[in-house]
Amino acid sequence: MGAIYVLWLRELKRYFRSRAQIAASLGQPLLYLLALGYGLSPVFRRGGEGNYLQFVAPGVIAMTVLFSSLFSGIQLIWDRQFGFLKETLVAPVPRLHIMIGRTCGAATTALIQGLLVAAVAVAAGFRPVGVGGLPLGLAFLALIAVVFTAVGTTVGSTLRDMQGFQMVMNFLVMPIFFLSGALYPLEHLPVLLAALTRIDPLTYGVDGLRGALIARGHFTSLLDLVVMGGLAVVLTLVGAWRFSRIEI
Amino acid sequence: MIVVEHLTRKFGEFLAVHDISFQVERGEIFAFLGPNGAGKTTTIKILTTLLAPSSGTVRIDGLDPTRQPTEVRQRIGIVFQDPSLDQNLSAWENLELHGALYHVPRKVRRERMQALLSLFGLWDRREELVKQYSGGMMRRLEIARGLLHTPRILFLDEPTLGLDPQSRNQLWGHVKRLNQDEGVTVFLTTHYMDEADRVAGRIAIIDHGRIVSLGTSAELKASTGSATLEEAFLALTGTDIREESGTAADRMRMAARAWRGR
Secondary structure (H helix, E strand, C coil): CHHHHHHHHHHHHHHHHCHHHHHHHHHHHHHHHHHHHHHCHHHHHHCCCCCHHHHHHHHHHHHHHHHHHHHHHHHHHHHHHCCHHHHHHCCCCCHHHHHHHHHHHHHHHHHHHHHHHHHHHHHHCCCCCCCCCHHHHHHHHHHHHHHHHHHHHHHHHHCCCHHHHHHHHHHHHHHHHHCCCCCCCCCCCCHHHHHHHHHCHHHHHHHHHHHHHHCCCCCCHHHHHHHHHHHHHHHHHHHHHHHHCCCC | CEEEEEEEEEECCEEEEEEEEEEECCCCEEEEECCCCCCHHHHHHHHCCCCCCCEEEEEECCECCCCCHHHHHHHEEEECCCCCCCCCCEHHHHHHHHHHHCCCCHHHHHHHHHHHHHHCCCHHHCCCEHHHCCHHHHHHHHHHHHCCCCCCEEEEECCCCCCCHHHHHHHHHHHHHHHHHHCCEEEEECCCHHHHHHHCCEEEEEECCEEEEEECHHHHHHHHCCCCHHHHHHHHHCCCCCCCCCCHHHHHHHHHHHHHCC
């Protein structure tokens, strides 16, 4: 247990020390939130769908957690290149504990990042429908963080250097984001797009978050919870397995 | 303490370590010498549970590193050849983390941290982030960290690379004390023959993944008719310069050369 705690603490220390990075990584969500939120609002309203800022804010918060947790997971590659990974791998601690410590740390920082964007969204005019949904919303954010940290760990355990990183960005992160319904409603989609959104894990995270915050879920909260919870368990196991296979 | 029998490790077709066997006794200081790319680091990685052997058996204190990695790791300490510090943490935090990972009780940990940081001249700068350290300071911190828990076997992979004579002197003095006072077995690699000559009981010379000679410094000198260990080393391994097998491409090149034969 000690190892899990110290590795969790390490991730947090590193996170709070990189203030410039924290600020920089707020830039993209802010653009989505403000430019899209305000920009598409008139069209959205004319379409009879209500306030777009209100609709897109949960999507952007989920996106922030997605990016942040995936990158923290992939940070494994840096730790491998700077050598620190070796130091933890030869310690008399089961690799599973090391992986859990790293994952908890990365997921925590991703969650904090998401909450920062949520605060900005509220400042920009986003209003959750009630406080009752907030704990459930937080739970969905945490699930998104765990799911994608595990994906990041899996990718980071498999890639040896940063050259594959761009590929991961283009073929994994962006599709997950754009096919998730973070930016558009899941109703009345073309058949192919509808099918793709259904196999994207983030869809259920965003939908759950939207259900909790603005009472506008496409699926039931229970379904979202079951899918995300199940994925969190399965993907963490896959990540742990890949992590256990790392050879330096 | 360390028993290695017919150990082989392949990377693709390239034999990094080729059928080596040796034993290190409890309380011994054993040196592994060889040119760059000879297989030293690969051997250390296998002994320290970081790599699995392709074939052959390894026993560390009677334990199998592949089957009982955690038990083996409890018994060993390592100073790696290349950096393995967290650059975004301070020196103090790096040591704290290490102490926690190795289950060193807090009180003992703090005492040792202070002693080691002072020994290696880092005490005044313990709060600084490691990325602000010079290369030599990082090296010293790395060594201090490896000595923080008292292992039964200490692996030192070219520990003195980039160290000034003062720090080297401190390091070997400390290693010898650990060996004599606490009976720590030491397995080291180095390119400095005088160091091996000074500290090591027995020396194995490895080249192209094979052990070409093994014995005390005096025996190696006698068998090659050399006056110094350096001469003996050159007599056994030849005088041409090796390339380090850093990347897969380098390894392939090494492999191609190995196949062609010399």
